[in-house]
Amino acid sequence: MDGLIVRGARLWQGPVADIAIAGGRIAAIGRELPAHAGSDTLEARGCLVMPGLVDGHAHLDKTLWGTPWHSHRAGPTLLERIDNERRVLGELGLSPQRQSARLLRHLVARGTTHVRTHVDVGPDMQLAHLHGVQAMCEAHREFIDVQIVAFPQTGVMRQPGTLDLLDQAALDGAQVIGGLDPIGVDNDPHGQLNAIFAIAERRGCGIDIHLHDRGETGAATIEMIAERTRALGLAGRVALSHAFCLGMLEPARLDAIVALLRDNDIAVMTHAPSGGTPFPPIRLLAERGVRLFTGSDGVRDCWSPLNTGDMLERAYLLAYLSGFRDDAGLELALTMATHGGAQVMGAEGYGLDVGCAADLVVVQAENAAEAVAMHPLRRWVIKRGRVVARDGSAKLPALD
């Protein structure tokens, strides 16, 4: 019997109750549930229980996690940062496989039970990152669910051969096809978008496009993405990552773009970027019915040392940068770091209801708003009914 009972847990948006887990799923929720023979018990003593945190935008393959401190020296532009990364990763010669394993363990310790990771695919590394990350995700499948986006970090049309690699990545198991600034990086929006939508349609993949292009350049790109989403019947399968432009548009233009996002069910990911970079007005988008999620982005990598991989702290940053002080705002931030990402990933059985997968996080907090405001260490992280982390430390077998 592999059962577990979490006693006296304060359910997010619910009462204090016991949660009985069996076969990796929530078997019952109620008061004073009977313990089955062999069940372990966790005394939550009024701690908040929420479903597992969802990191909807990671870059597992490129993290420097677990290596000596890397002093950031990249220039400020996107292309400078791309070139700097190629150079540094080439010098360090790290294994994407080992690095992704190192970061996955840290994410587990911080309560992440599901992650969508963008994995670099391009002429330089071919499919090596993809295969390395896939191997590690398979090795950690009991601890965390991973969805892979085949990500053309160096561009699509400007890097001949990339399209064939993206197509092969889909055949090799990448569930989502990525894109990158069809105008700013490729200067060929129709070329890039037609090509990646074609692969997605042919291979039954979702789409998740990094869109850093600002202002009207970004807005025009969203129009082109929405047009293809509608034409190919891909509503609910397409996401925009970052979409800084949504934080920069005049109200009437924003209204029109937001309507396109909602009507075509295009999801928006923001990690609340640093340094005053504009970012989507998330409360407005939520009120208009746009699907929202968040992610850690690159943790300790060549892009920035500032992301910690802690999705509860990420919810806090979303609230802090958005100026949310009310409970509804704090809950919106937490929803983006939980249900929002789970919906975009299509996570099976996600939630806090009977029958859901027993992927749970327990923290010392009176309610969801306090969990975000204080983002305390995770007391317990439960994946498929097993405790995989306790007080901030993952309980996993050692890495080879």
Added chain:
Amino acid sequence: MDGLIVRGARLWQGPVADIAIAGGRIAAIGRELPAHAGSDTLEARGCLVMPGLVDGHAHLDKTLWGTPWHSHRAGPTLLERIDNERRVLGELGLSPQRQSARLLRHLVARGTTHVRTHVDVGPDMQLAHLHGVQAMCEAHREFIDVQIVAFPQTGVMRQPGTLDLLDQAALDGAQVIGGLDPIGVDNDPHGQLNAIFAIAERRGCGIDIHLHDRGETGAATIEMIAERTRALGLAGRVALSHAFCLGMLEPARLDAIVALLRDNDIAVMTHAPSGGTPFPPIRLLAERGVRLFTGSDGVRDCWSPLNTGDMLERAYLLAYLSGFRDDAGLELALTMATHGGAQVMGAEGYGLDVGCAADLVVVQAENAAEAVAMHPLRRWVIKRGRVVARDGSAKLPALD
């Protein structure tokens, strides 16, 4: 013998060494120092040691820390928030004495060894908050050093009687006289500034003025403050808190205002405000020689639920909002949360040198940049040579 040795500590801006502590001070720093009979030993194992964190802007008397979650419902303007606070605090009937004790203990747990707190003084509470906070600070003097600013939260000239109370507060032991938006709140900048500078000069106090007024209103106020600082010879004794206007000025105007700050040694406190509120360009100010510090501002109070009272996390927010990714930027943020505040407070014997007060924080980090980027729990907090917190929990006698 009350000695302590911290072995194998990585000194901020120094090598790995042992730190010997005796009589509450750093007695020696070196390799393989001998232990004296009766000394305790902490094995730092390469953890980073920095001087105690300094919270240069707190509001101990008004925190809701330790009480049930308070859902934020205040309106967005300064005056709405002031009125809301009066109403909520009146309804809750909390003791400033008990609340300040609750928060002080949390600050100790997070590694703060020095705090400057603004304490409300005005016609409604008279000097009750001041005396309550003073009693608790005296009761906690072994654990944390507190400097008190007598703070006219409801205004000075618009609240008859406030000036007499500020003067009496100085006589009763407040070390600093506060002010509040001489234009925006009082609409009488000469009146407020002349009056509070007169009290400061008469009583030998410093000055710390909350300046939320934006743009040119704020800039003009700084000119008036600089003029009085120079006239009264108060260089080095005056601070501006928040100074949002510094994040909003055209370059030439900013240059002129920054020169006034530097020439009159007026310090600037920013806590990196939430919600896209403009804030001072700290790297530019540091390069121009302006003294900078930071603080937690109100922790879990009627103004916001977002501030956690963790000054290492605060340094992270400074870096995050400023867009610092390089080591120098991260170190600047940490300096504001340590030496910067200590200088403004005139903290005796602050630092990591032999002879300094043994007020130390130990964290798992390779260097200062990593300490800010990860802001890990404090492994040990040492105040005057005694361990007062360990792994995030304060080791203090229970509150009555």
